[in-house]
Amino acid sequence: EVQLVQSGAEVKKPGESLKISCEASGYTFPSYWIAWVRQMPGKGLECMGIIYPGDSETRYSPSFQGQVTMSADKSSSTAYLQWSSLKTSDTAMYFCAREGGRFWGQGTLVTVSS
């Protein structure tokens, strides 16, 4: 059974760093793109970018280029999304999904507030 399990909710202050995770199981992790999707409060779904764990090739959606960093660790079948300096506008639910969106993580709520 394919599963994507994300790390738990985070509460951070502006300027802090953060790395959230998405652990995959039930399939060959290196062989499928993983996407990160943001949903801001009351808004729709936005793809932040995708990463191919096989060679760590990344494609950042234009709105998110330079704002976040995606990475993947084949040894632990885990994808990561990180921020170096959070802003209050980063407050959102973040989902990981396998390419095409057949399988999704449960979401990680990130709250950034002073």
Add this chain to the structure above:
Amino acid sequence: QPVLTQPPSASGTPGQRVSISCSASSSDIGTHTVNWYQHLPGTAPKLLIYSNNQRPSGVPDRFSGSKSGTSASLAISGLQSEDEADYYCAIWDDSLNDPWVFGGGTKLTVL
């Protein structure tokens, strides 16, 4: 990069058939297939339709998808209260700079 436009809201009564449209800004959509997702607040989105009109196993046949030209549609027949959710169309193409483009979403209300 295509932009996908959906109506912000739709509604219907139990048992009715409703349709949600997804219009692309360019003819690029002609070379891509469209997926549809159902999203209930606080849960992960669920794939309803892939490749324009294919249902994953477990999705009731009340849900159907179609595509013609630069538009796609999701139809829900025999509307049920549990169908009240947000619905998104999307195109996936990992060769694009913007690899997964979502429509703005349609809030479906079951009256």
